Amino acid sequence: MERGHGAAQEAAVICYHAPMQIWDRSAHAWALGGAAVLALFGAAFLASPEPWPAILLFVAAALWYAAHMRRSFRRRRLAREPFPAEWRAVLEANVGWYRRLDPDRRAAFERDVLFFVRENRFVGVEGVEVTDELKVLAAASAVMLLFGRTDREYPRVSEILFYPRAFSDEFRTEGAGRDIAGMLHPYGAVVLSIPELRRSFAGESDGYHVGLHEFAHALDLSSQQCDGFPLGIDPRLVRPWSERLREEMERASRGRGALRPYAGTNIAETFAVAVETFFERPEALKKANPELHALLEEYFGRR
Ligand SMILES: [Zn+2]
Known part of the structure; x- marks a missing residue:
């Protein structure tokens, strides 16, 4: 789930990446x-x-x-299908992370976005028309988290649902309690509020990104619950991973540390917010908790 929004400015780093594998x-x-x-x-x-x-x-x-x-x-x-020019325009206009890739990696990223769009189901809720822009923005969020590892895929993403605005715990878009920007359903549906998704890409250095947040949960989803330990984590990282996340959860719950206070909700939210911060404010995270930054760097394949 994703609630709240903090603000700060910082440039993201450029990293090495590997695309999704074609032949498994x-x-x-x-x-x-x-x-x-x-x-x-x-x-x-x-x-x-x-x-x-x-x-x-x-x-x-x-x-x-x-x-x-x-x-x-x-x-x-x-892989033989050309990447649509309109999709490229969406990436160029909205995804700073993509713009900073070199031409070879841009091509690989585009190919992965194409895979993700073609392989998943996108559904508009309450009359929302699912446009190519929405599909590409959701796919870009998902692919950014996979781009460091050729062997990693989302285990249980079933569909991506677009809501016209933030919603309540009961998925209502009218009335009180509409402060949820995104959610991962236990059965694998990724739910995204369209204005929040667009705002996430517009403010690429503020440590808030509902797309990255929900797809981080999707990597973390096992046995219908998220526990802060994502798919494919190296067993030797589990203990320091747990210690560093709990450290930041504690700090966030007191309004301190590099993560937004929402990270103090529980360990799964600490992980999801840490992912947002790792991608959008890496230097701040590195300064505040270099061990956690190094663990995330190892997991996501960044160097
Ligand atoms: Zn969450």
């Missing part, structure tokens, strides 16, 4: 292994008088392979 080698190993086992069973039935068991097992082997490799084949096709 581990999925390919599973696909080949499972298909081979099914095909071997099928071959064992070839000598039997009844052909159907062998045929069914060969078909199952083919389906197993196709199911595991569907994303890799789709990405091979998408």
Whole structure:
């Protein structure tokens, strides 16, 4: 969830990055292994008088392979699709982080944005028309968090919902209590208020970014809850990660430290706000808590 907004100015750093992988080698190993086992069973039935068991097992082997490799084949096709000029204009006009990439990495980032847009479902709530601008801004938020690691994907993002304005705990956009700018539903829906998403990109150095915040939760979502330990964290980082986050949670709850006070809500919010701060005010975070900055740098692949 994302509430509140602080303000400060600082330039973000330029970092090294790696794009999302097209051909998933581990999925390919599973696909080949499972298909081979099914095909071997099928071959064992070839000598039997009844052909159907062998045929069914060969078909199952083919389906197993196709199911595991569907994303890799789709990405091979998408990688040949030109990046729309209108989408590039959205990135250039709104995403300072993209503008600071060198041309090769810009191209890789564009490709990842294309993958994300084509692979996910975007839904407008209360009559909102889902435009290319909204899709690209949401995708840019998501891809920024993945861009350091080729092997990382969001485990459970099911769809992205756009609300016309901030909403309440009951998802109401009228009446009292409408102070929620974004939310991650436990089943993987990322909910974003459109004005807050646009404001997040407009104020790129203020440590507030609802897109980064909610997709940080999406990396952290396991077993229908967020605990501040995101997907793929190195086991040797877990202890210092926990200690540094708790340190900042405590500071934030007293209105101190590098993170917005909202980071003091709980450990999952501390992580999400730390991600916003890491991307938007890295030098401030490095100064206030160099160990936490180094841990986030290692996790996100920045150098
Ligand atoms: Zn949150």
